[in-house]
Amino acid sequence: ILNVEQSPQSLHVQEGDSTNFTCSFPSSNFYALHWYRWETAKSPEALFVMTLNGDEKKKGRISATLNTKEGYSYLYIKGSQPEDSATYLCAFAAAGNKLTFGGGTRVLVKP
Amino acid sequence: DGGITQSPKYLFRKEGQNVTLSCEQNLNHDAMYWYRQDPGQGLRLIYYSQIVNDFQKGDIAEGYSVSREKKESFPLTVTSAQKNPTAFYLCASTARGRGDIRNQPQHFGDGTRLSIL
Numbered sequence: 001i002l003n004v005e006q007s008p009q010s011l012h013v014q015e016g017d018s019t020n021f022t023c024s025f026p027s028s029n030f031y032a033l034h035w036y037r038w039e040t041a042k043s044p045e046a047l048f049v050m051t052l053n054g055d056e057k058k059k060g061r062i063s064a065t066l067n068t069k070e071g072y073s074y075l076y077i078k079g080s081q082p083e084d085s086a087t088y089l090c091a092f093a094a095a096g097n098k099l100t101f102g103g104g105t106r107v108l109v110k111p
Numbered sequence: 112d113g114g115i116t117q118s119p120k121y122l123f124r125k126e127g128q129n130v131t132l133s134c135e136q137n138l139n140h141d142a143m144y145w146y147r148q149d150p151g152q153g154l155r156l157i158y159y160s161q162i163v164n165d166f167q168k169g170d171i172a173e174g175y176s177v178s179r180e181k182k183e184s185f186p187l188t189v190t191s192a193q194k195n196p197t198a199f200y201l202c203a204s205t206a207r208g209r210g211d212i213r214n215q216p217q218h219f220g221d222g223t224r225l226s227i228l
Contacts, residue, residue, distance in 0.1 A: 006153075031213045031214070032211075032214045034216065042221070043201070043219040043220055044201070044217075046216030046217065089154070093214070096167075097159070097211075097213055099213070099217065100156070100170075101153040101154040102153050103151070104153055
């Protein structure tokens with residue numbers, strides 16, 4: 001079973017502040033790295049799928065970077081808003097048509 | 112609207128009983144997946160299927176069984192052999208797209224929460 005780690009497990013952010021958190025994954029046999037947002041009482045929603053080293057993706061105030069050589073991805077939230085409160089999951093794709101998920105980073109934005 | 116429907120939302124199982132969780136999608140997706148989430152943990156893959164009449168074990172398949180008789184449907188049976196079935200179960204699907212299925216985002220249902228009576 002592949003080891004995909006997310007840190008921190010949870011964080012509190014003041015509204016308007018920016019924040020970032022990490023997903024670490026094996027640096028060998030990389031194929032793709034996914035990010036999902038999972039709001040309470042909803043289903044997980046895809047944010048990004050990243051495949052190339054150095055990839056940067058952006059969706060509104062949320063962006064992500066990818067370093068496949070060292071095995072990490074950062075997710076950034078700029079100017080956090082209460083609606084950004086959610087659990088953010090990363091998932092690593094290597095051999096086989098399946099994803100291995102990290103444990104998630106739970107973000108709480110305080111007004 | 113296209114999407115994934117999981118039912119029921121809540122399910123209770125008695126000791127020694129098999130129960131089946133339903134997952135239906137109308138997205139015309141090729142691949143379907145079952146995940147389990149336990150408190151404080153990420154999603155763990157139980158089974159997945161890339162085409163009709165074919166499926167593969169995930170990381171925690173013991174005590175579970177699946178079938179894929181139709182493209183739209185991928186039911187999961189939690190058997191009495193699964194000693195700790197209390198968890199939240201999520202179904203997902205992915206389109207094959209033009210390339211590898213691994214670079215396509217997964218679409219998720221709302222989940223089924225299973226508890227032991």
